[in-house]
Amino acid sequence: MFNIGLVNTVGNYQSEYIVALKERKCLIHQINLNEMAERIPIMDAVIIIEPTLEDIGLTCELIIKIRSLTNHFIWILSSEPTKVNRIVHLQLGADGTFDRRTESDEFCLFIMNTLERRSNKKGQQTAILQTTEGARPAIQLVPNNFSVNIEGKGEVGLTKLEFKALESLIQRKGEAITYEELYKEVWGEEKGDKKYRVANLVFHLRKKLEDDSFKPKYIRTVRSRGYMLSS
Numbered sequence: 242m243f244n245i246g247l248v249n250t251v252g253n254y255q256s257e258y259i260v261a262l263k264e265r266k267c268l269i270h271q272i273n274l275n276e277m278a279e280r281i282p283i284m285d286a287v288i289i290i291e292p293t294l295e296d297i298g299l300t301c302e303l304i305i306k307i308r309s310l311t312n313h314f315i316w317i318l319s320s321e322p323t324k325v326n327r328i329v330h331l332q333l334g335a336d337g338t339f340d341r342r343t344e345s346d347e348f349c350l351f352i353m354n355t356l357e358r359r360s361n362k363k364g365q366q367t368a369i370l371q372t373t374e375g376a377r378p379a380i381q382l383v384p385n386n387f388s389v390n391i392e393g394k395g396e397v398g399l400t401k402l403e404f405k406a407l408e409s410l411i412q413r414k415g416e417a418i419t420y421e422e423l424y425k426e427v428w429g430e431e432k433g434d435k436k437y438r439v440a441n442l443v444f445h446l447r448k449k450l451e452d453d454s455f456k457p458k459y460i461r462t463v464r465s466r467g468y469m470l471s472s
Contacts, residue, residue, distance in 0.1 A: 242266050242267065242268060243267050243268070243285040243286065243353075243356050243360075244267075244268045244270060244283070244284050244285050245262060245267050245268065245269055245270065245284060245285060245286050245287070245288060245352075246270050246272045246280060246281055246284035246286070246287040246288070247259070247269055247270065247271050247272060247287075247288050247290065248272050248274075248277070248287060248288070248289050248290070248303055248307070249271075249289070249290030249292075250274070250290075250292075250296075250299065256318070257345040258318060258339070258345050258348050258349070260345075261345040261346060261348065261349040262349055262352065262353075264349075265349055265353055267352075267353075270284065272284075272287075277306060277307065277310065278310060281307055281310040281311055282310050282311050282386070282388065282398030283396070283398075284311065284313060285313060285314075285356055285360075286313050286314040286315070286316070286352070286356060287307050287311070287313065287314070287315045287316070288315075288316050288317070288318055289303050289304065289307070289315065289316070289317050289318070289335075290318050291317055291318065291319040291320065291322070291326075292320055293320060293321070294321055294322075294323065294326070297326055297329065300317060300319075300330070301329065301330075301333055304317075304330060304333040304334055304335050305333055305334070308333070308334035309400060309401075310398065310400075311386065311387065311398065312385065312386065312387040312401070313385075313386065314336045314355060314356070314359075315334065315335045315336055316335065316336055316337050316338070316339065316352070317330050317335055317337070317338040317339065318338075318339055318340075319338055319339070319340050320340065320341065321340065322338050322340050326338065337351075359385060379391065379392040380392070380411075380450075380459070382404075382407065382408060382411065383396065384404075386398070387399050387400070387401060387404045388404075389404075389407060389449075389450070391450060397449050397450070399446070399449065402427050402428075402442055403442060403445065403446045403449070405426060405427045406423060406426070406427050406439075406442055406443065406446060407446060407450075409422075409423060409426040409427070410423075410460065410468065410469070410470040411470060413470075414469075414470040414471070415469065415470070415471070416469060417463040417466050417467055417468070417469045418467050418468055418469065419466055419467040420435050420436045420439045420440075420466075420467045421435055422467065423439050423467060423468065424438065424439050427439070427442065439467070439468075443460060443468055446460065447459075447460055458471070459471055
């Protein structure tokens with residue numbers, strides 16, 4: 242059973258495509274715009290409704306916003322997409338656009354096959370960090386979700402930048418990583434104020450990971466050098 246978020250601006254949306262997914266035991270969640278940050282990260286996939294060609298601007302904004310919240314699949318259901326619309330959707334991070342020319346059973350099979358394939362691989366792609374010797378893992382990175390499982394908190398959604406930073410710290414746990422090294426891992430060769438951007442990113446990461454971000458349990462500051470994940 243998969244949880245699929247439905248994002249649209251036309252109220253309670255129903256169509257043969259949504260009915261077909263429900264018949265396959267998918268749970269369809271109507272998500273309004275002010276709920277996105279809270280609900281999108283826990284969905285297995287997202288479908289955006291694009292009622293008319295004039296709505297492409299809003300669709301683009303939604304794709305960008307949703308992609309910043311999750312790495313899961315994003316599909317567009319459009320009433321009349323053009324080639325340009327479909328290309329723009331893909332360029333912004335959507336995984337495909339469907340319209341009324343697509344039969345509902347074909348649409349449903351495509352969605353279900355894609356989600357099941359990802360689900361089967363999920364267990365193989367979960368990286369586990371043993372933070373306390375002899376104890377069960379306190380942190381589990383979940384690459385497919387761009388999230389982290391934290392003992393006592395459950396799954397917490399991360400941004401792509403936060404995920405990259407935490408992944409780098411995990412790979413070198415117990416070792417200090419300089420601001421410059423962490424900056425390069427996250428932003429590559431992009432120009433910017435390295436120390437400020439890294440410090441700001443770690444600040445937001447700690448707020449998600451730590452019970453008290455001012456007394457961090459996981460990410461330690463190494464004075465005048467950078468950061469280290471406690472071993």
